Amino acid sequence: MALRLTASHITKGYDGNPVLRDCTFSFAAHGVYVLTGANGCGKSTFLRICALIEAPESGDIDFFSVGAPLPKDLALRRRITLVLPRVGVFNTTVFGNVSYGLRIRGIGGSRARKKVSDALEFAGLTHKKDQNALTLSSGETQRLGIARALVIEPEILFLDEPTASVDQKNTEIIEEIILNMKRDRMTTVVITTHDREQAKRLSDFPLIMDGGKISAV
Amino acid sequence: MSSITESFARAVFLIYHLDRELLRIIMLSLEVSGTALVLASLAGLPLGALLGFRNFPLKGLFLTVLNTCMGLPPVAVGLFLYLVLSRSGPLGFLSLLYTNTAMIIAQWVLALPIVASLSHASIVSVDPVIRQASMTLGATPFQISLTVIREARYGIMSGVIAAFGRVIAEVGAILIVGGNIAGYTRVMTTTIALETDKGNFELALALGLILLGISLSINVALHVVQKRGLAGARRWP
Numbered sequence: 001m002a003l004r005l006t007a008s009h010i011t012k013g014y015d016g017n018p019v020l021r022d023c024t025f026s027f028a029a030h031g032v033y034v035l036t037g038a039n040g041c042g043k044s045t046f047l048r049i050c051a052l053i054e055a056p057e058s059g060d061i062d063f064f065s066v067g068a069p070l071p072k073d074l075a076l077r078r079r080i081t082l083v084l085p086r087v088g089v090f091n092t093t094v095f096g097n098v099s100y101g102l103r104i105r106g107i108g109g110s111r112a113r114k115k116v117s118d119a120l121e122f123a124g125l126t127h128k129k130d131q132n133a134l135t136l137s138s139g140e141t142q143r144l145g146i147a148r149a150l151v152i153e154p155e156i157l158f159l160d161e162p163t164a165s166v167d168q169k170n171t172e173i174i175e176e177i178i179l180n181m182k183r184d185r186m187t188t189v190v191i192t193t194h195d196r197e198q199a200k201r202l203s204d205f206p207l208i209m210d211g212g213k214i215s216a217v
Numbered sequence: 218m219s220s221i222t223e224s225f226a227r228a229v230f231l232i233y234h235l236d237r238e239l240l241r242i243i244m245l246s247l248e249v250s251g252t253a254l255v256l257a258s259l260a261g262l263p264l265g266a267l268l269g270f271r272n273f274p275l276k277g278l279f280l281t282v283l284n285t286c287m288g289l290p291p292v293a294v295g296l297f298l299y300l301v302l303s304r305s306g307p308l309g310f311l312s313l314l315y316t317n318t319a320m321i322i323a324q325w326v327l328a329l330p331i332v333a334s335l336s337h338a339s340i341v342s343v344d345p346v347i348r349q350a351s352m353t354l355g356a357t358p359f360q361i362s363l364t365v366i367r368e369a370r371y372g373i374m375s376g377v378i379a380a381f382g383r384v385i386a387e388v389g390a391i392l393i394v395g396g397n398i399a400g401y402t403r404v405m406t407t408t409i410a411l412e413t414d415k416g417n418f419e420l421a422l423a424l425g426l427i428l429l430g431i432s433l434s435i436n437v438a439l440h441v442v443q444k445r446g447l448a449g450a451r452r453w454p
Contacts, residue, residue, distance in 0.1 A: 053352060078355035088350025091368055100364075101354040152354065 003063055003079055003155040003188070004028050005050060007214075010059035012045055019045050020056070021212030027156070031204030032182045032189045036196055036217075041209045043192040044085070047158045050190065051082035063156075078105065082158040085165075087145035094120070094136070095129040097144055101152035115151050122180070123147035124173055139170025146177055157181070159191045163198065171198075178202050220418075228422035238400075239420070243427060246404040249317055250385040253324030257332050258377055264329075265336025265373070270362055280337070286330035294326050295393030302394060315396035320404070323390035331380040339372025340365060374442045382435045386428065 010023040019042035027033060037043050048054040050061055052072055062069035063076055070076050081101075090097050098119055102112045120126045123143040128136065133144055142162055149157055159178070163171040179202065181187055193199055199206050206217040231239060268280060300306050302314040302322075313319045343365050351364040366373070388406035395402035397411055405424045412421035 051353060053349060074355065074357060077352075081355070082353040084346060084349060084353065086346050088344070088346035090347065090350075090364065100351075104354065104356045104360045148354065 002030060003065055005156060005188075006060075006062045006064070007046070007050060008060045008062065010046070010049060010056045010061070012042070012049060012054075012056050019212060020049075023059070023209075023213050025207070025214040027188060027190065029205070030185050030188055032178065032191065032202055033205045033207055034199040034203035035190065035192045035207045035209055035214065036194060036199045037192075037209035039194060042212055043209050044160050046209065046214070047082060047160050047190065047192055051080060051158045052077055053082060078152070079154060080156040080158070081149045081152060081154040082160065083142075083145040083149050083162060085161045087141050087148075089133045089136070089141060089144065091134055092132070093129065094125055094131055094133045094144060097133045098125075098129075098147050098151050101148060105152070119147040119151035122150060123177060137170070139166035139173070142166050142170065142174060143177070146174065150181075154187060156188045156190065159189065161192055161194075163193065163195070175202060224418040224422050227419035228426060231419060231423040232426060239423065241400070242403055242405055242408050242424065245317070245402075246385065246406070249320045249391070249404060250324055250381060253321045253328055253384055254332075254377065254381045256321070257325050257328035257380060260325075261329050261332030261376075261380075262336050262373065264333040265376075266340060266362065266366060268333070268337040269340030269365075280334075283330050283334050283337075287334050289327060289330065290389065291323075291327060291387040291391075292389035292393065294323055295390035298323050298326070298390070298394045314394060315398060315402060317395075317402060319394040320391040320402060323394050324384040324387070327387060327390060328380040328384050331383060332376050335376025335379065336369070336373045339369035339376065342372065343368045371442050371445055375439055378435055378439045378442065382432060382439075385431055385435070 005027040007023060007025050010020050011018065012020040019040075023042075023046060035043050035046070045054065049056050052061065061072075063072075063080075064070065090100060095116060099112055099116045102108070102115060107115075116129075117126070120129055123146055125140065125143055125147055128140065133141070136144060142165075146159070146162065162178075163174050166174065175198065178189065178191065181189055182202070182204065191202065207214050208217050268276065268283075298319065299314065301308050302311070302319055303309055304314070313322070347368050348361055348365055351361045356364060386406065388410055391402075391404060392407050392410065395404070395407065397403050397407040403411075405428050409421045409424050409428070412418070412424075
């Protein structure tokens with residue numbers, strides 16, 4: 001059963017400055033949600049709260065599969081993932097980075113190699129698999145982040161500004177990866193971007209964040 | 218000037234022929250310092266990790282004390298241990314004074330703060346985004362800690378190598394607790410001190426050159442480790 005996410009009355013601020021104010025939204029259907037808004041409006045904060053990396057000051061994040069909300073435990077955290085704007089590359093090969101999520105789940109051997117190879121191919125990084133990941137370009141690093149997330153087959157994938165600091169060519173490649181995910185319709189994808197044209201190209205469900213709240217465009 | 222040249226020539230001759238006594242002294246030095254380093258690493262790495270990952274009351278004070286202990290004067294450590302291990306001391310019943318064990322304990326005391334403090338510094342300097350990335354990929358808290366330690370590995374290795382450099386070259390502590398007993402607790406540094414006092418410069422110089430060679434190897438290793446770490450840190454997306 002597909003995983004659904006509901007954010008209810010989320011409030012969050014930093015140093016006394018409120019960022020999210022009673023923010024409520026339900027990601028009920030499969031597809032690509034693209035959240036736009038001005039810099040500093042709280043898009044990234046919202047994503048981090050949804051990905052269970054940060055706790056809200058008040059309000060609830062609930063994931064549903066069937067019936068009651070799921071407990072926010074490791075099992076749930078392993079069904080979702082967030083690709084951070086600064087990916088957080090491990091000082092090892094590209095292959096080692098992408099296989100990380102499988103290793104910590106105890107998945108190894110030929111099954112893991114196949115999954116990693118597929119993810120690398122999907123992200124167009126097969127030819128870089130033996131290279132130290134810290135030597136990749138910014139665009140390749142973002143693609144590495146996406147491959148690292150895809151290999152664990154998340155039911156909900158959060159992408160925080162995946163093309164914010166990459167060149168045109170890599171932006172096109174990343175958009176193509178997202179469009180492929182959209183066609184596969186296996187994963188609910190939530191993306192933040194400040195590029196409205198990109199939002200139009202990618203989204204099934206365009207959203208806007210303003211005044212600490214989310215609304216459909 | 219000619220006597221220095223002559224002493225050097227004879228020292229090189231001694232190293233080239235490496236007699237049994239010289240070899241025994243070198244091996245004992247490596248054994249004592251190596252054992253002390255392994256034991257200091259076994260205690261220091263978890264301590265560094267604990268300080269890096271956990272918060273507790275007076276942690277700042279503890280870190281300050283630990284950092285201060287990195288510069289402990291070896292003679293002071295030797296004196297303190299002498300008082301503890303001597304027959305009238307609290308651990309005198311163990312009869313450890315003037316044994317290899319006493320020398321290992323002394324060097325352990327000197328190496329532990331270096332390993333622990335530099336491990337802690339390496340762990341806390343790992344970019345916080347690594348921890349977050351690990352968390353987003355579904356790691357348990359233990360797996361996150363292991364990932365951070367793995368990212369800090371070059372800094373941790375530098376700390377271990379630096380600690381070895383410190384203990385292999387120290388003389389004050391082991392001279393006091395080891396007693397520099399010929400054929401039993403005589404190591405390179407204590408032999409150098411003794412032979413210099415006796416005016417037997419050839420043996421002192423020979424051991425000095427070997428010690429210099431070991432220090433050079435340690436520094437080369439440290440340089441390689443730091444270079445690899447820096448190569449990794451150069452790009453941190």
